[in-house]
Amino acid sequence: MPKFKKAFSKPQVKTDDAMTHRRRLLKAALLAPAAALSPANAVSLPRGGGDARLFALYADWLTYDGEMQASLNALERAEKAATARGVSWDDCPAVRAVLARQAAFWDAQRSAVTAIAATRAARLDGVALKLALWRRANPEASSGQFTDNADMLAFSAHDDMIALTGRTDLAHEGDETLRAEIENLVAER
Numbered sequence: 001m002p003k004f005k006k007a008f009s010k011p012q013v014k015t016d017d018a019m020t021h022r023r024r025l026l027k028a029a030l031l032a033p034a035a036a037l038s039p040a041n042a043v044s045l046p047r048g049g050g051d052a053r054l055f056a057l058y059a060d061w062l063t064y065d066g067e068m069q070a071s072l073n074a075l076e077r078a079e080k081a082a083t084a085r086g087v088s089w090d091d092c093p094a095v096r097a098v099l100a101r102q103a104a105f106w107d108a109q110r111s112a113v114t115a116i117a118a119t120r121a122a123r124l125d126g127v128a129l130k131l132a133l134w135r136r137a138n139p140e141a142s143s144g145q146f147t148d149n150a151d152m153l154a155f156s157a158h159d160d161m162i163a164l165t166g167r168t169d170l171a172h173e174g175d176e177t178l179r180a181e182i183e184n185l186v187a188e189r
Contacts, residue, residue, distance in 0.1 A: 032135035054119055058129050061112040065136070068105045074098050113137070124165050131158035132170035152182060 075098040082092035089095045113133065121127045135158045138151065146152045155178055162171050 005129045017153065036171065051122050054116055054121060054126045054129050057112050057116045057119070058133060061093070061109055061116070061133060061137075062079065064109045064112065068109070071098055071102050075102070124161065127165060128158075128161040128165045128167045128170050131161050132167075132172070133173075135172045146178075156182070158165065 008065075075095065078092060078094040078098050079089055082089055082095055116130060116133060119126075121130065131154070134154055146155070159175060159179060162168060162175070
């Protein structure tokens with residue numbers, strides 16, 4: 001079973017100027033894997049402006065998420081190679097390197113989420129984006145199983161906001177399945 005280091009550091013809200021954001025986006029675009037930049041992850045800028053910072057931070061988060069997915073595959077390969085050579089995972093430089101990279105991505109994602117949470121949405125598009133990020137980052141919602149009422153209500157708010165704003169680019173590929181699950185729960189009662 002792969003080791004997976006999840007670092008929850010103290011949230012740090014960074015104030016960045018426009019040039020810093022452009023540099024980060026350019027760097028992310030150059031380093032991003034194809035999965036993070038695929039049409040499924042493409043998000044258009046908000047209509048009428050006002051939430052561009054939120055959308056730039058969301059693009060950062062998507063990039064880090066794509067990198068994290070790629071690093072999970074790299075970790076599995078490194079662990080298999082270490083096991084095949086009879087080397088402890090703790091003593092394997094390749095495994096340690098991937099774990100360090102994952103920790104950096106977790107920190108970057110945490111910073112992006114913290115900055116998004118600290119930034120007030122100027123329009124409903126920004127609120128839709130925040131709910132879309134919750135949807136993508138929430139393992140219970142992504143698995144198709146709701147473990148508590150709060151997740152079900154948050155998903156419902158996400159789904160309604162997508163419908164109200166018409167921001168289908170922020171929808172998750174599994175939204176229809178979860179909507180059907182909720183409808184089935186209602187039908188069962």
